[in-house]
Amino acid sequence: MNSETPAPDSSAPDAQSQSSFVRRMIDSHSVLGLGLAALIYIVSVTGAFTLFVPELHLWENPGIATSETLKPEIAAKAMQNAEAKLEPGNEILNVILYAPGEFQPYTAVRLNQRADRDSELQSDDWIVDPNTGELLGSIDAPYAHFIEDLHTVLHLPNPWGRYLVGLVGVVMFTLILSGIFAHPTIFKDAFKLRLDRNARLAWTDLHNRLSVWGLPFHLVLSFTGAFLGVAGITVSALAFVAYGGDTEKAISVINGPQPILEAPPMTASPDYAAMLRQSDKEGRTIAILVANNPKDSGQTTSIAYAEEGVLSMRSSDIYRNSGEFLEKFGGKGSEVGARLFGAIQPLHYGTFGGYPIKLLYFVLAIGLTYITSTGMMIWFKRKMQQGQPKPKSEAAWRGMTTGLTFALSVGAVLATSGIVLPIATVCLLVWIAGLAAICTSNGPLKLVRFGWLGSAALIGVAIASNVLAGGGASLVVNAVLVGCAAGLIAAAFRIAPEAKVRLEPIGAAPQPAE
């Protein structure tokens, strides 16, 4: 949010001090906003598409065997089949079964294994035949991973990328606070949208109206995002101090019952079917089954489910691998802290209200991306009006944003057309090329328009490829992409020509009061 700085009035000390306060808030807003605008933009726009990562998996693999329900016996069979894939000499960490749900109408199973404690984790994913429990082909969704990784770690090494995204969340939260304090007439201006006034004012109004009316979403999103990003630091640091460096002890408090050490090995797989039947009660939708080292009877198997009327998605029944029910953890009737924690993911990814909420989240996330852009536009217009235009910075900004849009569109075509290329590398190269082309162009806006129209065309090609490959189950992704293409075309035809400030002489026809 941004406010037009009121002119100081020396005859009113209160007004002057308020003006100074507001100016400092605007300055803070500008410094932090300008400093991290590019990262905020990238995280926001990829966040909008990360909402559809489960659907994108299906979109990239149109032949997947879909199902809406899963029988306990089939789930058990799939878990056993995944266990059997353990490579000789490796230790098994866990086997995870993802039950079919509204956003992911197929069953998948993951095996996490490693050679020893010091080795890197090896994860393998398979699609499950919903009728037999056999493991079908592995899931290959490089486009979904590219988008998700850009949103969560910015394709930087672990854990630094996640921390940086967490920092972006903290800065976004700070920007919201400074935006509110910088806007003393927040209620009075709630409906002000003066698009026919000078450009800086028009962009400021647009920025403020989108920000103020999206405030609940922006607060929730930045807070949960900041927490998800910096949780690694905070939990480790809290555990280090509060539990004398014992991170596992802190995690055990958070995650419920822990394994019994040196328990006898299992003679067979845990009885998953019985556990699933016991946990499958009215008002619950089973989402995930996690068996920690199923060859150890002292380890635990958790069944996580959504409960009707509860925001928390961390309700789970925990069993000993030997079959004994231990406790229900989180969800209805659990402690406030556990419910708050369980609500973080659903609130961040909009998974608490089916597709209506997911689509609203998408619109709000695109709106947040646009708010970032409008913030930059205010700065460019201000500089231009002050006689210090920043054409190179503006071209760089437009290159970064348009390049990313074009890169994502190229990635969509690669993901659906069957062309075998490393999507992440190609997308990053296209992005850099787009940025360089617009930065060095004599007419950057023409290239931006070309980039948007080109992106819309590529999205059209991707949708057509998906439909021709039998992607009937990807209706939501295709519908969202059609909306994006339409938005890009509309924006391309409305983009303003290269602007030049025209100064009006002092005493020219007065404008209405601002």
Next chain:
Amino acid sequence: MFVTGGIVAQLVSVAAMREAQNRGSWAIWAISLALFAASVWSMSVGLGAEIGVTWALTTISIAAWLLILLPFFRAKAIGHNRVPRTQRRAPVAPSGSKWRLTVKLVAAGPLWLVAALGLSLLIATKPWTTELTRLFVGGLSTPVWWSIGALHSTVDLNLWRVVLLPIALSLLTFGAFYLT
């Protein structure tokens, strides 16, 4: 039905709020707020309090955007580039010189991260509620403390206060943790 009713109530609520502001009428303001409260109630009845309130806070933004942004979709351009000469002055930013800004950003970043962790540590470990809730609330509050601190660092003109406040708070909170 309750959800649809709630969304309709929100649309009317935002429209009424705009009307209240145009006319300066407190009565319409009250009606608008009552409609918003009714929308929250309606969604809570339909979906349960927890999810209903969350739905209401999500849909209100879209309802407002729909009503307010109509001119944006109709406009041929956003603003014009005619500027009165009197508006061409460039004010000096309060953040000041580069080194001053650097100090502020160091305080806003690492210094306030440590201070925020100190505050969270007290919340997480001092016995005011159950261990599980303390740990979660402590962990969840870190980004909030950090953001508030970062805001203070970038806004306060007194550089000494900017640097010393997070340091003092860190000493105080970690000291209180180890001494009590």
